Amino acid sequence: MASLDSKLVGVLGDRTAKVLKDVFGYSTIGDLLHHYPRRYLVRGELSDIAELHEGDEITILAEIFSASSRRLQGRKGNILEVIVTDGSAKMSLTFFNQAWREKELKVGKQGLFAGKVGVFNGKRQLAHPDYELIADGNDVDSAVESFAGKYLPMYPASAKLPSWKVSQCIELAIGALDEVPDYLPDSIREKYGYPTLHQALVQLHNPIDLDTAEKSRERLTFDEAFLLQLLLLTRRIELKNLHAVARPAITGGLLDALDAQLPFELTAGQRLVAEEIDNDLAQPHPMHRLLQGEVGSGKTVVALRAMLTVIDNGGQAALLAPTEVLAAQHLRTIEKLLGSLGHGGMLGSNEKSTQVTLITGSQSAAARKEALALAASGEAGIVIGTHALLSESVAFKDLGLIVVDEQHRFGVEQRDALKTKANNPPHLLVMTATPIPRTVAMTVFGDLDISTLRELPLGRQPITTHVIPASEKPGFLERAWERIKEEVGQGHQAYIVAPRISAGTSEDADIDFLMGETTHEIASVDELGPLLSGGALKGLKVAPLHGRQSAELKESTMRAFANKEVDVLVSTTVIEVGVDVPNATVMVIMDADRFGVSQLHQLRGRVGRGTSPGLCLLVTHADPETSSRERLDAVAATLDGFELSRIDLEQRREGDVLGSSQSGTRSHLRLLRVLRDESMIERAREDASTLLESGLEGFPLLAAELAQLQADATAEFIDKA
Numbered sequence: 001m002a003s004l005d006s007k008l009v010g011v012l013g014d015r016t017a018k019v020l021k022d023v024f025g026y027s028t029i030g031d032l033l034h035h036y037p038r039r040y041l042v043r044g045e046l047s048d049i050a051e052l053h054e055g056d057e058i059t060i061l062a063e064i065f066s067a068s069s070r071r072l073q074g075r076k077g078n079i080l081e082v083i084v085t086d087g088s089a090k091m092s093l094t095f096f097n098q099a100w101r102e103k104e105l106k107v108g109k110q111g112l113f114a115g116k117v118g119v120f121n122g123k124r125q126l127a128h129p130d131y132e133l134i135a136d137g138n139d140v141d142s143a144v145e146s147f148a149g150k151y152l153p154m155y156p157a158s159a160k161l162p163s164w165k166v167s168q169c170i171e172l173a174i175g176a177l178d179e180v181p182d183y184l185p186d187s188i189r190e191k192y193g194y195p196t197l198h199q200a201l202v203q204l205h206n207p208i209d210l211d212t213a214e215k216s217r218e219r220l221t222f223d224e225a226f227l228l229q230l231l232l233l234t235r236r237i238e239l240k241n242l243h244a245v246a247r248p249a250i251t252g253g254l255l256d257a258l259d260a261q262l263p264f265e266l267t268a269g270q271r272l273v274a275e276e277i278d279n280d281l282a283q284p285h286p287m288h289r290l291l292q293g294e295v296g297s298g299k300t301v302v303a304l305r306a307m308l309t310v311i312d313n314g315g316q317a318a319l320l321a322p323t324e325v326l327a328a329q330h331l332r333t334i335e336k337l338l339g340s341l342g343h344g345g346m347l348g349s350n351e352k353s354t355q356v357t358l359i360t361g362s363q364s365a366a367a368r369k370e371a372l373a374l375a376a377s378g379e380a381g382i383v384i385g386t387h388a389l390l391s392e393s394v395a396f397k398d399l400g401l402i403v404v405d406e407q408h409r410f411g412v413e414q415r416d417a418l419k420t421k422a423n424n425p426p427h428l429l430v431m432t433a434t435p436i437p438r439t440v441a442m443t444v445f446g447d448l449d450i451s452t453l454r455e456l457p458l459g460r461q462p463i464t465t466h467v468i469p470a471s472e473k474p475g476f477l478e479r480a481w482e483r484i485k486e487e488v489g490q491g492h493q494a495y496i497v498a499p500r501i502s503a504g505t506s507e508d509a510d511i512d513f514l515m516g517e518t519t520h521e522i523a524s525v526d527e528l529g530p531l532l533s534g535g536a537l538k539g540l541k542v543a544p545l546h547g548r549q550s551a552e553l554k555e556s557t558m559r560a561f562a563n564k565e566v567d568v569l570v571s572t573t574v575i576e577v578g579v580d581v582p583n584a585t586v587m588v589i590m591d592a593d594r595f596g597v598s599q600l601h602q603l604r605g606r607v608g609r610g611t612s613p614g615l616c617l618l619v620t621h622a623d624p625e626t627s628s629r630e631r632l633d634a635v636a637a638t639l640d641g642f643e644l645s646r647i648d649l650e651q652r653r654e655g656d657v658l659g660s661s662q663s664g665t666r667s668h669l670r671l672l673r674v675l676r677d678e679s680m681i682e683r684a685r686e687d688a689s690t691l692l693e694s695g696l697e698g699f700p701l702l703a704a705e706l707a708q709l710q711a712d713a714t715a716e717f718i719d720k721a
């Protein structure tokens with residue numbers, strides 16, 4: 001008898017085992033039994049043929065209505081045409097030179113037929129379909145062999161391995177299988193009324209009824225959630241057990257000096273999060289915290305306070321930003337907030353002070369040398385930088401805190417690369433402006449504690465958003481340019497965002513053509529800038545900004561914009577994250593349907609940051625009542641980042657929802673859907689947490705299963721690196 005670890009060869013023989021290996025990469029019975037059916041066909045309930053569309057890859061259950069072969073005219077060979085029916089509609093199956101099949105394809109027989117729906121002479125047909133005939137109810141011998149049950153599982157399949165072949169392999173594997181030991185603690189299984197692991201596996205593949213199948217699926221889905229949460233919580237406990245230097249808040253230091261000079265009151269939310277962070281930093285174990293907060297919710301000052309706490313304790317902080325524009329802006333913002341507190345080492349500087357330095361890939365050799373020296377000597381309490389911070393030449397005297405801005409742009413690997421520059425495990429604060437639903441955060445950032453800033457600082461201005469259908473209402477676009485002129489007339493500034501840097505390649509036009517779209521040129525920075533400054537925005541100072549410009553040019557353009565020397569910035573999404581120019585009040589986003597929902601929300605967060613309300617205009621050529629337009633309407637309808645991120649996530653594939661953070665465990669997530677299974681993930685998290693409080697000693701099977709998952713995750717992680 002066999003276990004889940006037994007090789008498939010032993011049960012299925014060399015040839016079949018090889019096909020399963022080649023097609024799906026399976027080598028054990030366990031691998032195969034985790035190949036779950038997508039749905040079930042019910043024996044005797046024929047598929048609805050009228051519903052099939054040309055091009056669909058289908059498997060249908062149908063009855064043979066007629067079968068006849070004839071010679072081909074003027075050519076050699078014959079054609080067998082079999083008509084199948086679901087009782088109302090009919091469809092033809094054709095076979096060339098396989099007249100012998102007429103013997104088995106008998107009128108009245110039912111069978112599964114698989115192939116791609118084609119159209120010939122206006123009629124739908126399957127050419128050379130794979131098929132498997134269903135044994136008659138009284139045909140005992142063959143009935144035991146295949147499709148013994150009432151519910152016929154439909155598997156993800158390939159041309160080499162149609163669903164029923166998979167089904168036959170699984171039947172054989174189950175037949176050979178010993179009772180599978182269950183790793184899930186009985187108490188948990190009984191609490192939810194789940195079947196045992198053995199029952200669940202057998203019943204999912206061969207259910208007696210659909211309820212049983214559903215319960216089995218639920219159990220196996222729960223297992224995925226539960227094991228993943230166990231893994232993440234275990235990692236968290238391991239991190240918590242590492243030794244770090246405690247950096248408790250100190251009175252009379254830089255932190256107090258900053259608080260005394262802040263030009264605003266911290267919001268209640270900021271104070272609460274600050275307390276959580278203070279508390280973490282005071283522990284002799286590394287902080288591992290995610291700070292998520294709406295665009296403009298004031299994360300930077302919260303992070304700065306944490307940095308100063310560490311500096312008050314003699315340590316240094318590194319701030320990792322995704323782009324040079326952002327890094328430079330962080331430098332400006334932090335220098336401004338610190339004022340004389342950031343002028344350490346200078347003549348007449350505040351006695352309680354530190355230095356802030358910047359390390360980027362594009363800075364001059366001299367500037368870099370100076371920055372490296374400041375970081376290494378510890379004179380710079382705050383070191384801000386892009387990926388360049390990760391380079392080997394960068395060293396710290398005593399790196400105590402890492403702040404990562406906009407986490408979704410960085411992988412765990414980069415986070416870890418920076419950690420190696422610290423003498424002891426450093427504290428970590430990860431910031432993201434893309435708020436994500438709790439369960440997604442739990443799954444994607446499951447090893448982090450989570451703080452959330454929900455409220456925006458008082459006096460933050462509302463942003464109004466409108467969709468401008470440029471094809472239907474060209475007048476609206478004219479009006480948009482007018483609005484920009486009005487705002488600039490009142491001393492404000494504007495952003496115009498385009499999806500592209502330069503005019504489209506012919507390739508894109510071809511694709512548009514093939515998709516049957518009315519070809520319209522997607523807006524680009526290179527074209528839009530001159531077009532507007534010579535036309536609709538004549539007289540205004542318009543400057544382009546995009547990723548292909550040199551770092552100096554980008555930096556000087558941003559600086560000019562911040563200093564109001566530029567009225568209108570025409571840019572790509574380089575301004576998407578974090579850019580903070582409170583005087584900007586309008587944003588026009590060209591071809592807005594080319595951007596994702598969260599991205600649009602991020603973009604518009606650039607306006608309404610000052611004392612005047614913000615206006616965001618989403619220009620689109622997408623047709624009304626298309627999903628593109630619906631997405632834009634959704635963005636226009638709400639300012640709630642959580643709601644929008646959910647809409648965004650729902651439209652993505654599961655792998656994209658999880659991002660790179662769970663790459664190591666993703667292959668174990670076959671049934672779990674982070675958004676759909678929210679409440680199950682919550683329950684699994686609680687169960688895992690309760691169990692870990694008393695340890696896994698009493699649960700050796702579970703511990704082994706977890707170790708396996710851990711090993712796989714590590715292996716995949718190493719493969720990737």
Ligand code: ADP
Pocket residue numbers: 264265266267270293294295296297298299300301433457458578580609
């Ligand atoms: P984000 O969370 O998007 O990074 P920032 O940290 O850039 O937001 O803050 C946005 C703006 O709000 C900045 O100009 C910042 O100085 C300001 N700000 C932060 N906290 C407050 C507050 N409590 N009251 C008023 N303004 C604040």
Ligand code: MG
Pocket residue numbers: 299300578
């Ligand atoms: Mg920010």
